[in-house]
Every structure is written in structure tokens, then in C-alpha cells.
Amino acid sequence: MPAQMTPGVKKLFSEANLAHLATLMKDGSPQVTPVWVDLDGERILVNTAEGRVKPRNVRRDPRVAISIAGSTGYPSAFVRGRVVKVTNDGAEAHIDKMAKKYLGQDEYPWAQPGDRRVILVIEPEYVTGMMTD
């Protein structure tokens, strides 16, 4: 069942805050790394690249969790949810949008030859926030 994000939680995801995405390894153990994030209405988008651990993990088991915090660690929000779509459509343009958001650059500067970007679309199922307002 999808959960609503409050305006305060959405603000955290809209600003250039680094998020930390947890996925599940094949043996069921957790893996977590920093990611750039975007909002698409009530869903959270993460742009990664084919061949990395995350797309492989979420195609096997779509259950994920995200932790995001302002630079001082406050406010913060924690989301548990599910990857409902894994898509290459629009993923190249989307990584440039993320470079703009996080780096202030029009184009993603670290593209490697052969990279194929992929978007993970995450539906929140459980949302907690520690907000200042």
C-alpha cells in the first residue's frame, strides 16, 4: 500500500541532499550506498547504471529503504518501499537533470563509454520523518 510523503519529507528529497539507498544482496543481507534522488509525484527516483549492484539487487528483490538527511543530519526522513519499475527510458536525460540538481552542471560529468543509465522508481510504503517544522 503506497504511503504519502509529507511536504517536509518531499522538501528533503527535492533539495540537493544525498540519500542512502539500501537494497538486498542475493543472500538477503543489506547493502547501502549514497545516491542522488529525484521526486516524481509520490514516487522516488534513483538513477544508477546497468551492471552495478543496485539494479541487479532490485530486479531480484524489489524491497528497498532510503535514509535522507540535511547536511547537519537534521531534518531527516526514512522510507521503506518497493521498486515498482526499472527503466532505461529517459535515464540519460535524467542523469543530466540530477547533475544539475546536485552539481549545478548541465551535463553529468562522469559518464563512461558504454554506460547505460537506469532509473529505479520507488513507491514508498512506510515513511517517517524527523522534521524541524
Next chain:
Amino acid sequence: MPAQMTPGVKKLFSEANLAHLATLMKDGSPQVTPVWVDLDGERILVNTAEGRVKPRNVRRDPRVAISIAGSTGYPSAFVRGRVVKVTNDGAEAHIDKMAKKYLGQDEYPWAQPGDRRVILVIEPEYVTGMMTD
């Protein structure tokens, strides 16, 4: 099998960087929230409180992952490992040490009546770092 942390990774954990600790819920799905961290030689310490989700999760399944990054998201390190000890011994003094590290205060300012602190001792089994040096 314990894994070694490089000096660069240890530096990230030694400085006042927020870490994000992933644990496993009862149904095997991941949970991740920001935590303060400390180093004890080759082990990572996380101070939390009894009654919270994390101690419950790691007593059931000790497999955890940690993501930590500098304020710009770089350098960063990702650890997968196992909680090898959950202890209340020294946990009250240790939360004050963490308040000093992260807040510059001699005493943890947010203690609640009845709080019982607990230290999770994490042994890294897999360490990756994206370092500037």
C-alpha cells in the same frame, strides 16, 4: 571473515560524518536510518537505545550495512558486516562521547527518562571506499 578498513575509510568514520545503518526487518526487508558512529580499532560502534527498531533487528539478524560520506557526498565508504556484540556496558558514557564528537557538547542533550543506551559492535566483512587520496 573480518575485512580491513583503509586509513581513508577509518578517517571518514573518525570525523563527525553521519553514517546510515541498514538492518533487516522481521520480513527480511531493509531498514536504514542515520546514525552516529565511532571506531574501536577495526570495529564500528553505533550507539542506539533499547526499544528502537535497530537493536531488535540486529538481535534477530546481525547482518548490517553502513554507508558514510563527507558532507559533499565524497569521499564515501560502504561497509557490509555483522553485529558481533550488543551491549549496554559503557553505553551511557559512550553516548556522551558521541555528543562531544558530533555536537561539541560534553553531555548528550536529548536523553529521555528511562532511556537505556546500547552499543552495537559491528565487524566489517566487506569494505569499499571512494577516496580522494
